[in-house]
């Protein structure tokens with residue numbers, strides 16, 4: 001086995017010493033408080049070994065990483081019917097882009113951009129009995145961790161400034177691709193994005209996507225085919241208009257969030273999560289992208 005702890009420490013040291021030109025997201029005011037100097041990495045092997053460095057056990061707002069959980073839960077409930085309301089093509093555009101939605105008659109390009117995730121949130125609202133609580137329980141169950149919570153302050157902060165997401169939701173409603181009230185769908189969406197987790201917990205929860213749909217306690221949550229699809233969507237759409245760059249530099253399916261987190265995985269091998277709050281111009285963690293590039297280069301482990 002490779003010396004993963006040493007590899008993580010080398011990556012951590014090299015990034016701690018490099019100039020961090022990223023910027024913390026400030027369009028959600030609560031996120032602007034994050035400390036740009038934080039950096040955490042956690043690796044979990046499919047065999048259960050764990051390795052961590054830096055601020056890997058500090059919780060942060062997972063933001064768009066939550067879109068993978070909502071996609072998985074929607075697949076679990078309505079299967080491929082989901083694909084009638086949201087496509088699976090990379091958008092080549094920023095996560096909050098609107099004009100494509102209008103050009104394509106209210107069918108979002110994929111479930112990992114905001115408009116697509118808002119449609120998925122609508123599906124969950126229609127299919128769950130207590131939507132927010134049931135969603136939280138799903139994430140807790142995947143991670144086997146009942147301490148995972150929403151951050152009400154962050155959800156409220158985004159509600160107050162989420163004009164772009166209101167625009168997307170209203171456009172979806174106008175095209176007949178939203179069954180519930182705009183306010184209710186966005187309340188769910190802002191809460192899912194506000195969930196607080198650390199790098200270790202993210203690797204726990206994403207274990208299911210590296211392990212053919214079975215979580216760490218061996219419960220089957222998704223079929224083989226659903227896991228294949230979720231991973232394919234992560235690979236092609238998980239980093240918005242930087243998905244090509246991530247595949248090129250890192251070579252793993254993964255998902256980023258504007259809280260500065262990234263989770264990536266190699267099916268049947270490992271799950272790795274990074275957290276560094278400052279973002280590059282495309283909205284992905286500046287140091288996190290580099291950490292993962294170094295990891296797959298040093299270990300020679302990627303899907304390619």
Ligand SMILES: NC(=O)CC[C@H](N)C(=O)O
Nearest residue numbers: 063064095114193257258
């Ligand atoms: N890329 C992200 O993490 C974006 C999520 C954020 N909640 C938004 O809707 O703008």
